[in-house]
Amino acid sequence: MxxxxxxxxxxxxxxxxxxMLMTAYLVVGATSVYTxxxxxxxxxxxxxxxxxxxKMLDTPQNYTDSKSPxxxxxxxxxxxxxxxxxxxxxxxxxxxxxxxxxxxxNYSYRMTADNSINSSFINASRNLTGGEHAVxxxxxxxxxxxxxxxxxxxxxxxxxxxxxxxx
Amino acid sequence: xxxESGNLSIDFLVGFTIFMLAFIWVTSMVPGMLIGLKSNTxxxxxxxxxxxxxxxxxxxxxxxxxxxxxxDGQKDEITRFGFAxxxxxxxxxSEDKINRFFCSSFIYPDDYHxxxxxxxxxxxxxxxxxxxxxxQTRSVGDVLPDGYGYIRRLAKIxxxxxxxxxxxxxxxxxxxxxxxxxxxxxxxxxxxxxxxxDITDPxxxxxxxxxTIIINLTDLRSTIKNVTPSPSTIEVKSDxxxxxxxxxxxYRWDSGVLSMVRLYDKxxxxxxxxxxxxxxxxxxxxxxxxxxxxxxxxMQAGYSQLYxxxxxxxxxxxxxxxxxxxxxxxxxxxxxxLGSFSYDYxxxxxxxxxxRDAVVEVAVW
Numbered sequence: 001m002x003x004x005x006x007x008x009x010x011x012x013x014x015x016x017x018x019x020m021l022m023t024a025y026l027v028v029g030a031t032s033v034y035t036x037x038x039x040x041x042x043x044x045x046x047x048x049x050x051x052x053x054x055k056m057l058d059t060p061q062n063y064t065d066s067k068s069p070x071x072x073x074x075x076x077x078x079x080x081x082x083x084x085x086x087x088x089x090x091x092x093x094x095x096x097x098x099x100x101x102x103x104x105x106n107y108s109y110r111m112t113a114d115n116s117i118n119s120s121f122i123n124a125s126r127n128l129t130g131g132e133h134a135v136x137x138x139x140x141x142x143x144x145x146x147x148x149x150x151x152x153x154x155x156x157x158x159x160x161x162x163x164x165x166x167x
Numbered sequence: 168x169x170x171e172s173g174n175l176s177i178d179f180l181v182g183f184t185i186f187m188l189a190f191i192w193v194t195s196m197v198p199g200m201l202i203g204l205k206s207n208t209x210x211x212x213x214x215x216x217x218x219x220x221x222x223x224x225x226x227x228x229x230x231x232x233x234x235x236x237x238x239d240g241q242k243d244e245i246t247r248f249g250f251a252x253x254x255x256x257x258x259x260x261s262e263d264k265i266n267r268f269f270c271s272s273f274i275y276p277d278d279y280h281x282x283x284x285x286x287x288x289x290x291x292x293x294x295x296x297x298x299x300x301x302x303q304t305r306s307v308g309d310v311l312p313d314g315y316g317y318i319r320r321l322a323k324i325x326x327x328x329x330x331x332x333x334x335x336x337x338x339x340x341x342x343x344x345x346x347x348x349x350x351x352x353x354x355x356x357x358x359x360x361x362x363x364x365d366i367t368d369p370x371x372x373x374x375x376x377x378x379t380i381i382i383n384l385t386d387l388r389s390t391i392k393n394v395t396p397s398p399s400t401i402e403v404k405s406d407x408x409x410x411x412x413x414x415x416x417x418y419r420w421d422s423g424v425l426s427m428v429r430l431y432d433k434x435x436x437x438x439x440x441x442x443x444x445x446x447x448x449x450x451x452x453x454x455x456x457x458x459x460x461x462x463x464x465x466m467q468a469g470y471s472q473l474y475x476x477x478x479x480x481x482x483x484x485x486x487x488x489x490x491x492x493x494x495x496x497x498x499x500x501x502x503x504x505l506g507s508f509s510y511d512y513x514x515x516x517x518x519x520x521x522x523r524d525a526v527v528e529v530a531v532w
Contacts, residue, residue, distance in 0.1 A: 012180050019187050026191050041212045045318060048216075052321035055258055059323055061522050063371035064514070089321060094297040094304045094528045 042166075043135050046101070050137035050164045053090040057082075058139055074107055074143045074158055079123035087125055090164070102126045105162040109147045118148065122160070134165040211316025214290060215531040218283055219318035222294070223527055224257035225249035227264065232464035233377055235267035242272060248283045250296075250322070250527070252377065253369040258322045260525060263379050263460075265296055265324065269305045279307060284531070292531045298324055299524035308530070315532035323522035328373045329381035330355075330510055330517045334389045340508070342496045343390045350413070351479045351495040355382055356507035358472045359463070365512055371520055373512065376460050376469035378520070380510065384477065385453040390494045391481070411448040411480040412436070415456070420472040428466050431456065431475065446480075474507060 057070040067075070073082045082105060091099040104124035111118050128134065138161045147156045227234045227249030234245040248268055250260035273279060276292070284290055293308030332355075337343055342353065357380070362373045373380070391408050415431040433442035435455040454477065463469050481493050496508060510517055 012177075015180065016183065019184060023187055023191055023194075027194055044216075045212075049319060049321065052258060056321050056323060056524065059259070059370070059522060062519060063366055063368065063512075064519075089524065092297070092299055092321070092524070092526045093319065094295040094306065094526050 043133075046164050046166070047135045047137055049090055049101070050103075050135065050162055051139075053086055054137055054139040054160065054162065056089055057085055058141060068141075070139070070141055070160065071143050073122070074141060074160065075145050077120070077122075079121075083123040083125065086162070100167055101164055102132075102167065103162050103164045104128050105160065107141075107158045107160045109156055109158045111148065112151070128163060132163075132165040134163040137162050137164065211290075211531045212318070213316070214284065214286065215292075215316040215318040215529045217285075218292070218294070218529045218531065219320045219527065221283060222248065222250050222529070223260060223320040223322050224251055224254075226251045226253055226261075231376070231469075232461045233261075233264070235261070235264045236459050236461035236464070239272040242278070245282060248279070252325050256369045258320070259370040259522065260322045260324055260527075261378065262324050262327055265305070269296070269307060273307075275307050275309075290531050292529065294530075295528045297526040297528075299526065301523070311530050312532055315530045317528070317530050320527045320529075322525045322527055323370070324525045325370060325378070326521045326523060327379055327381060328510075328517055328520050329383065330508075331383040331385055332508060333383075334386040336508075336516075337386065337390055337494060340496070342494055342508070349481055351481060351493045352497040353384065353477045353479070353494050354497050354507040355475045355477075355510055356472065357475065357510045359468065360470050360472065362511065363470065370522065373510075373517070373520060375458065376463040378460065380458050382456040382458070382475070382510070383453060384455070384494070387450060387454070387479075387494060388452050409448065409482045410450040411446055411482075412450055412454055413446045413478040413480050415445055416476045416478065417466070418474040418476065419466065419468055420474065425474070428468070428473075431458075431462075433457075 054070065057073075058068045060066070060068045069081070069085055072078070073085075086103060086105065090101050090103065093099055102125045104127070105122040106119050107122060108117050108119045110116075138159055141158055141160055142155055143158055144153055144155050145158075146153055147158070225247070227245070228247040229237075229244065234248070237245055248264075250264045250268070251257055252259050252261045276284075276289075279292070279294070280290070283294070284292055291309045291312075293306060293311055295304055295306030295308075297304040332342075357375055359375060362375070366372045369377075387410055388408070412434065415434060416427050417429050417431055418425050419428045430445075432444045433456075434445065434447070435441075435457065436443050436447050437451045437453055438455075456475070463473075466473075476497065479493065496506065508516070512519065
């Protein structure tokens with residue numbers, strides 16, 4: 001005769017097992033809520049800052065200025081001016097201690113010959129190593145420039161793209 | 168007989184089930200409790216963001232006349248603060264609005280909470296604006312704690328336009344009249360229709376119905392010159408002449424008809440901080456008008472052509488025989504352009520609105 005010592009009798013055992021499985025499932029599922037809800041707040045703040053900075057650089061100081069600083073920078077490939085203006089603008093704070101945001105910038109345009117996209121480096125406050133958690137901001141700018149250098153002067157739309165990150 | 172060892176009883180199973188259900192319920196509550204704690208900082212950031220957007224991208228309410236032109240007694244009519252010069256020009260903020268926002272007539276936190284922060288929860292906050300070019304920071308609110316919601320916005324402050332009619336302008340345009348009169352009238356024309364039509368971008372527009380304009384008349388005594396002293400006449404010394412500002416009349420030109428609409432009664436004389444009401448005697452050297460947009464609203468002259476006429480009384484009377492001149496352009500054929508001084512987009516006449524870098528920070532906790 002088969003002994004039944006040490007066994008669970010059918011329905012009780014199945015019920016207890018289901019309850020434990022359900023518990024484990026709920027507990028594991030519940031812990032996933034611990035993912036920080038504000039993980040993207042810093043990214044959002046950085047993105048707004050970058051967008052504002054590009055917008056301000058693309059605003060002439062007077063109505064007599066026919067071109068914005070950003071247009072002039074792209075037209076003359078003046079990377080040092082971009083570094084100075086963008087760095088000051090994006091790191092300005094109302095307190096005495098400036099922020100420490102780094103950036104790298106370039107602009108892109110369409111090659112009319114073969115419809116490919118060509119990019120030109122503007123300047124960077126630090127080289128991008130790949131480990132940074134950077135956000136990307138862009139601004140379309142109309143410039144009168146030879147793009148590429150072998151072309152004639154004409155109004156072209158270029159996309160200025162800046163990657164920003166904090167240390 | 169069946170061996171019962173190792174079996175679970177029904178009692179135990181029921182008890183264990185109840186316990187496990189309670190345990191599951193409690194466990195599922197814990198993350199909710201944590202979310203509740205965490206959501207405060209998320210909420211603070213969201214409120215700070217919202218306030219930043221309202222301040223930098225919105226002109227506030229009322230718009231016309233703008234809220235910043237409302238006096239302290241009318242501040243209850245202001246429903247929303249906002250710095251933007253217009254809804255179509257975000258990030259271009261008005262110097263007038265910033266000045267009014269930080270003036271002492273608004274009380275922290277109530278006046279600011281109901282017009283900029285909003286919401287039922289009594290947030291603490293700090294709002295600060297930095298004029299980068301002038302290195303000037305103004306703020307309202309509490310001292311920042313360790314943790315708070317935060318947003319920083321970059322903007323441009325639209326400076327105020329102004330004109331200073333001094334000796335160089337007076338000589339250049341021949342505004343120093345030599346007529347044999349004691350009463351001299353100097354006129355400044357503000358053609359709102361032309362101002363709004365010539366430049367349409369609100370960032371650079373001179374719009375007296377939205378922005379304060381400033382008119383300075385300086386070097387008044389310098390215009391009293393002994394141009395043709397004759398041995399037969401008594402030479403007039405400029406420092407012995409008494410200058411009185413009799414009145415400042417505002418005329419409106421509508422459909423070919425010029426009509427006086429009001430007397431302007433708040434000129435600032437000789438750099439004093441409090442305006443005087445004409446007639447004002449013994450003026451030393453300058454008269455300034457700081458014209459609030461509300462003046463144009465009261466006159467319903469946002470699209471009209473206005474003449475602001477300063478009437479001066481000079482004793483002893485100026486005339487060529489006594490070799491004396493004084494500021495006058497309403498009856499002077501030599502004046503160029505003939506007649507009134509134009510408040511316009513000509514940079515030689517008027518210092519144009521200029522954009523300056525600014526930083527707006529909002530912290531909420």
